[in-house]
Amino acid sequence: MSDWIDVCVTDDIEEEDVIRFDHGTRSYAIYHSPEGEFFATDGLCTHEQVHLADGLVMDHIIECPKHNGQFNYKTGQATRLPACNHLGTYPVRIVDGHIQIQLSE
Amino acid sequence: MTEGIVIVGAGHCGVSAAHGARMAGYRGRITLIGDDTQLPYERPPLSKWDADGPPLRPIFPDDWYQSHDIDLRRATQVTSIDRNTQLVTLSTNETLPYAKLLLATGAAPRRLPADALNDAQPRYLRSYSDALTLARNISAGADVLIIGGGFIGLELAACLSARKAFVHVVEAHDRILARAVPLEISQMVQQLHADRGVSIHTATSVTTIEDNVAFLSSEQGVRAEHVIIGIGSAPITYLADQAGLKVENGIVVDERFATQEPNIFAAGDCCNVPVAGEARARFESWQVAADQGFRAGQAMAGITPDPAPPPWFWSDQFDHTLQVVGTRMGQASHILRPLAGGGAIALETDSNGHITYAAGFAHGNAVGRDIKIIQKLMEAGVTPDPAALADPKTPLKTILRQR
Numbered sequence: 001m002s003d004w005i006d007v008c009v010t011d012d013i014e015e016e017d018v019i020r021f022d023h024g025t026r027s028y029a030i031y032h033s034p035e036g037e038f039f040a041t042d043g044l045c046t047h048e049q050v051h052l053a054d055g056l057v058m059d060h061i062i063e064c065p066k067h068n069g070q071f072n073y074k075t076g077q078a079t080r081l082p083a084c085n086h087l088g089t090y091p092v093r094i095v096d097g098h099i100q101i102q103l104s105e
Numbered sequence: 106m107t108e109g110i111v112i113v114g115a116g117h118c119g120v121s122a123a124h125g126a127r128m129a130g131y132r133g134r135i136t137l138i139g140d141d142t143q144l145p146y147e148r149p150p151l152s153k154w155d156a157d158g159p160p161l162r163p164i165f166p167d168d169w170y171q172s173h174d175i176d177l178r179r180a181t182q183v184t185s186i187d188r189n190t191q192l193v194t195l196s197t198n199e200t201l202p203y204a205k206l207l208l209a210t211g212a213a214p215r216r217l218p219a220d221a222l223n224d225a226q227p228r229y230l231r232s233y234s235d236a237l238t239l240a241r242n243i244s245a246g247a248d249v250l251i252i253g254g255g256f257i258g259l260e261l262a263a264c265l266s267a268r269k270a271f272v273h274v275v276e277a278h279d280r281i282l283a284r285a286v287p288l289e290i291s292q293m294v295q296q297l298h299a300d301r302g303v304s305i306h307t308a309t310s311v312t313t314i315e316d317n318v319a320f321l322s323s324e325q326g327v328r329a330e331h332v333i334i335g336i337g338s339a340p341i342t343y344l345a346d347q348a349g350l351k352v353e354n355g356i357v358v359d360e361r362f363a364t365q366e367p368n369i370f371a372a373g374d375c376c377n378v379p380v381a382g383e384a385r386a387r388f389e390s391w392q393v394a395a396d397q398g399f400r401a402g403q404a405m406a407g408i409t410p411d412p413a414p415p416p417w418f419w420s421d422q423f424d425h426t427l428q429v430v431g432t433r434m435g436q437a438s439h440i441l442r443p444l445a446g447g448g449a450i451a452l453e454t455d456s457n458g459h460i461t462y463a464a465g466f467a468h469g470n471a472v473g474r475d476i477k478i479i480q481k482l483m484e485a486g487v488t489p490d491p492a493a494l495a496d497p498k499t500p501l502k503t504i505l506r507q508r
């Protein structure tokens with residue numbers, strides 16, 4: 001079973017920025033790319049469980065604020081040490097100006 | 106190139122070199138030799154304990170070495186190098202040929218002369234096994250004396266005091282972290298330690314230690330059941346010395362990390378690199394070690410190494426984080442940017458207005474993003490308005506976008 005969950009409205013996230021979104025027991029990071037698209041990944045760095053939303057978004061890269069691990073938030077791929085495990089990514093859609101992410105289970 | 110690359114030292118630098126060479130497309134043999142028994146691990150957590158003590162955190166999982174075709178030899182030393190035949194001899198008596206050799210031998214804690222310590226048995230921290238020994242021997246209520254108010258000493262002070270030990274830190278300078286950060290940041294870190302019950306004695310040295318009591322130059326005596334020394338480290342260069350390579354505060358290398366012998370390279374804590382113009386430096390930091398290793402791997406693979414990023418490091422002190430980027434120049438002008446949620450960033454600029462250095466200290470990860478943006482401002486070579494830098498209401502990302 002999978003659900004589309006309402007996150008916020010599109011104006012809530014600046015371009016080339018990220019916000020934290022907690023749902024249930026988990027935390028997610030929702031991104032607004034420089035091209036105006038939205039993406040969603042797991043919210044915690046795979047290295048030391050730090051909230052990525054405190055980090056810096058540049059182009060399509062999110063950099064962890066703690067140890068500078070980097071991920072491509074469109075694919076979840078870890079692109080710089082010390083991060084070596086990829087992030088989970090989640091489908092995003094916009095409905096009437098609202099960002100929704102699809103969470104499985 | 107059947108002889109391949111041999112890397113001496115499997116810390117962050119050595120592992121990054123193997124990674125860098127493979128990422129550069131190198132297909133020859135890579136042998137990575139380390140004296141530790143563990144899978145190569147991260148050193149920073151050794152002085153940043155969790156509830157269970159020092160965490161053991163492998164740099165890469167076990168199968169990474171197989172999937173990248175890297176022959177990892179643990180618990181093995183290199184005992185000698187023969188430059189003429191391009192062979193190294195291992196502690197197992199095996200000899201290995203090399204086309205390119207990297208010395209990533211790191212640094213060892215500086216020792217305090219034994220006479221000052223009298224009957225105390227000092228402990229040092231470098232390896233996981235050192236950290237485990239500290240955690241197993243120092244329990245709640247223990248009296249701990251830490252000699253040296255640098256990063257290792259202060260991180261251990263925070264770990265041990267969080268575990269209910271009574272901690273004194275003795276620092277010879279008139280403030281802690283004197284070399285690394287400006288006065289305001291030193292004061293904020295010292296205040297945090299004082300608030301959490303660590304006693305810091307600056308401009309003080311230990312005169313002698315007798316029967317678990319340390320006598321200080323301030324004529325105070327403090328209980329010192331355990332003595333830990335954190336007074337910096339010295340490069341490990343005996344292989345380079347023995348091979349006749351040039352050593353001056355580290356193994357002397359060029360911007361490609363090559364020694365005067367074109368097939369022998371050195372990187373990380375053990376090497377001395379050109380930084381700007383005629384200036385040279387030896388760094389002791391996780392990020393620099395990883396970065397230099399990666400770029401030395403690129404050089405050994407035959408490609409031009411990436412440009413060096415500004416040096417960056419972090420330190421955890423209780424639930425606060427310190428982050429530093431750049432190099433302190435001394436002559437620089439000074440800007441203090443207070444942070445909305447507490448803490449501050451101290452910046453230095455050169456006579457042209459370029460940011461050369463920044464140190465931020467705050468609760469949690471509050472400084473991380475700003476320090477990254479400052480690094481990007483440095484790399485972009487911009488000259489921001491000092492008033493904007495000092496104003497917490499002007500987001501640094503706005504300054505970056507306006508460039």
